[in-house]
Amino acid sequence: MQRTVGTVVRGLRSPIINEGDNMESIVVDTVLDSAKAEGYEIMDQDIVTITESIVARAQGNYATLDHIATDVGRKFDGEPVGVVFPILSRNRFSNILRGIARGTGKVVLLLSYPSDEVGNHLVSLDELDDHGINPWSDVLSESEFRNYFGYKAHPFTGVDYIDYYKSLVENEGAECEVIFSNDAKTIVNYTKNVLACDIHSRFRTKRLVKAEGAEKVFGLDDILSESLDGSGYNSDYGLLGSNKATEETVKLFPNNGQPLVEAIQARLKKETGKTVEVMIYGDGAFKDPVGQIWELADPVVSPAYTSGLDGTPNEVKLKYLADNNFAHLRGNELKAAISEHIVNKGADLVGQMEAQGTTPRRLTDLIGSLSDLTSGSGDKGTPIIFIQGYFDNYTH
Numbered sequence: 001m002q003r004t005v006g007t008v009v010r011g012l013r014s015p016i017i018n019e020g021d022n023m024e025s026i027v028v029d030t031v032l033d034s035a036k037a038e039g040y041e042i043m044d045q046d047i048v049t050i051t052e053s054i055v056a057r058a059q060g061n062y063a064t065l066d067h068i069a070t071d072v073g074r075k076f077d078g079e080p081v082g083v084v085f086p087i088l089s090r091n092r093f094s095n096i097l098r099g100i101a102r103g104t105g106k107v108v109l110l111l112s113y114p115s116d117e118v119g120n121h122l123v124s125l126d127e128l129d130d131h132g133i134n135p136w137s138d139v140l141s142e143s144e145f146r147n148y149f150g151y152k153a154h155p156f157t158g159v160d161y162i163d164y165y166k167s168l169v170e171n172e173g174a175e176c177e178v179i180f181s182n183d184a185k186t187i188v189n190y191t192k193n194v195l196a197c198d199i200h201s202r203f204r205t206k207r208l209v210k211a212e213g214a215e216k217v218f219g220l221d222d223i224l225s226e227s228l229d230g231s232g233y234n235s236d237y238g239l240l241g242s243n244k245a246t247e248e249t250v251k252l253f254p255n256n257g258q259p260l261v262e263a264i265q266a267r268l269k270k271e272t273g274k275t276v277e278v279m280i281y282g283d284g285a286f287k288d289p290v291g292q293i294w295e296l297a298d299p300v301v302s303p304a305y306t307s308g309l310d311g312t313p314n315e316v317k318l319k320y321l322a323d324n325n326f327a328h329l330r331g332n333e334l335k336a337a338i339s340e341h342i343v344n345k346g347a348d349l350v351g352q353m354e355a356q357g358t359t360p361r362r363l364t365d366l367i368g369s370l371s372d373l374t375s376g377s378g379d380k381g382t383p384i385i386f387i388q389g390y391f392d393n394y395t396h
Contacts, residue, residue, distance in 0.1 A: 007389040010034070011374045011382030019060035023050070023260055026058075028267045030384050031276075040388070042272045045308070047387040048264065049371040052241070052282040052303065054383045055254040061232035062249050063224050068099025068239070071223050072195070076216055080106035080175075082187035084205060085198035088120040088154070088161040092297050093197070094168055095244045096220070100195065101172035108190045109165060109178045113140070117198050119293040122161065122180075123149050140180040142166075185212040192216065195223075199240055199299055221299070224252065240299040241282060254280060257304030265306050279305035281385075284369030285361070301368035309363050 014030045017023070027050055035042050072081065081104045086093050088111075101107050113135055114128055115121040122145075128135055131148050140148070142162065151160050162178060169176035179186065184205045187194055196205040196219040206217050221238040224231060232252045234241070241253030261278040268276045282298035302309075371385040 005389070006392060007387065009370060009374050010038075010386045010388075011380060012384040012386055013381050014054070014384050017054040017057045017383070019057060019062075021058045023055060023058045024263045024267060027264050027278075027384055028271065031268065031386060032271060034386065042268070042274050042276065043388060044274045045277065045391045046274065047277045047279070047309070047367060047385075047390055048268070049279050049281050049367060049385040049387065050261075050264075051371070051375055051383040052254050052257075052280050052298070053243070053251070055257055055260065055280050056232075056251050059232070059254055061234070061252045061255055062245055063228075063231040063233070063242075063252060064249050065095060065099040065102055066248075067224060067228050067231040068096060068250070069102035071228055072100050072103030075218050075222070076104060076193045076195075078104055079193050079216075080104060080108060080191045082108045082110060082191040082194045082214075084110045084184055084187050084194055084196050084209070085112050085117060085201070086165075087116045087118050087197075087199070087297060088122070088165075089118075089297065090157065090159065090164075091244050092242070094164075095247075095250050096197075096239055096242065097165060097168050098172055099250075101169040101174040101176075104174055106175040106177070107169045108187065109169070109176060110184070110187045110190075111162070111178065111180050112182050113145075113180045117201065118295070118297050119287065120154065120161070122152060135182050137183075138181075139183075139186055142178040142180075145178075145180050184208045188212045188214050195219065199297065202240075236303070237299045241297075241303075253282070253298065254303060261304045261306050275308070277306045277308040279309055279364060279367065281364075281368035281371045284372030285365045286369050286373075295369075295372070302364040305364050309367065312362055 012030050012034045014026060017026070027048065031042070031048055081100060083097070083100060086097065086109070111122065114123045114125055127149060133140075133148065145162070151163070153160050166176045166178060177190065179190065184196070185208050188209055192213065192215040194209045194214045194217045196202045196209070196217070198205050202219045202221060206219055210217050219238070220240050221236070223238045224233045225235055225238040227233045232255070234253050234255045237253050239250070239252065242250045245251040257280045261280060264278045265276060268274065279302045281302050283296045283301065285296045285301050287294045367387065367390065370387070374385050375382050
């Protein structure tokens with residue numbers, strides 16, 4: 001019988017993960033138990049993905065706000081700190097901001113506008129146009145911003161992030177000044193101590209402010225990049241990718257996940273005889289067209305993955321072949337011609353017309369997005385995703 005299904009994605013229910021749990025055993029047992037219970041066979045090139053959250057939980061990769069405050073205080077000697085381009089997120093940044101404020105006497109908060117880096121809007125572009133404001137050149141004080149736009153609650157969270165962030169700083173006993181600019185160099189007019197809080201543009205931000213005369217320059221990736229008094233840490237990303245855990249703690253991005261994904265792959269090979277690819281995933285890399293939020297608030301989609309997930313897809317566009325190469329064929333003849341073309345396609349289709357319109361993204365980013373959408377971020381209880389047929393094509 002002809003195969004009728006391509007890629008299959010399953011969200012697997014796992015136990016609730018606690019600090020110290022053996023993630024290797026939990027993931028392998030969850031995959032094997034699910035396959036047995038649901039009656040499917042584990043195959044070569046299947047993919048197991050694990051959300052970063054449960055890996056970090058098992059690692060106990062947590063830090064307190066006092067840990068953040070101590071590290072910030074040491075790096076900036078307790079002097080006023082320019083907090084540049086933070087994203088607008090209660091989950092992602094509120095506790096970090098509190099920790100920063102706790103480690104200094106004054107925070108100068110430089111917010112990008114009309115939106116933050118990941119698409120959370122303070123105002124719309126149309127509103128800027130209405131007032132003749134150029135976001136690429138104009139610097140606004142808090143009072144100027146309010147005079148133009150008033151108070152704006154985020155449509156999804158109901159939070160006015162300007163007031164909210166300012167109150168977080170002031171409640172920690174620090175002074176807070178808010179300015180609006182899309183030029184990182186603006187901060188040097190207010191303080192020479194800069195903490196770059198952007199995620200994907202952080203290296204540029206650091207470079208620009210240093211060139212402008214900033215003296216002490218760090219990024220969130222430099223805060224808790226090593227353990228402080230027994231705290232959790234991330235050697236590559238520091239506080240980037242962290243989430244609020246409790247009112248006084250954050251959970252950091254998992255640290256050193258490569259041994260885990262390789263151990264899971266080896267265990268599954270031993271148990272099944274099949275080579276299954278394994279990756280840890282965080283935020284998917286996609287944009288919500290209504291809320292305009294670009295989901296990727298983590299520094300990378302996947303901090304650890306097995307070697308079979310390196311690279312990008314090497315695919316041809318079926319509709320291109322049907323409309324061009326084989327436009328004169330129909331039915332079984334068309335199917336046979338396209339199948340033969342796929343079997344004989346080149347190993348590298350970059351720049352080829354027949355590959356136009358295929359998704360030019362890394363495999364880990366595509367699979368991470370698929371996994372993130374499947375697991376969700378709420379109460380589905382499926383932090384492990386099992387994917388079959390992802391590398392299959394029209395011929396098999």
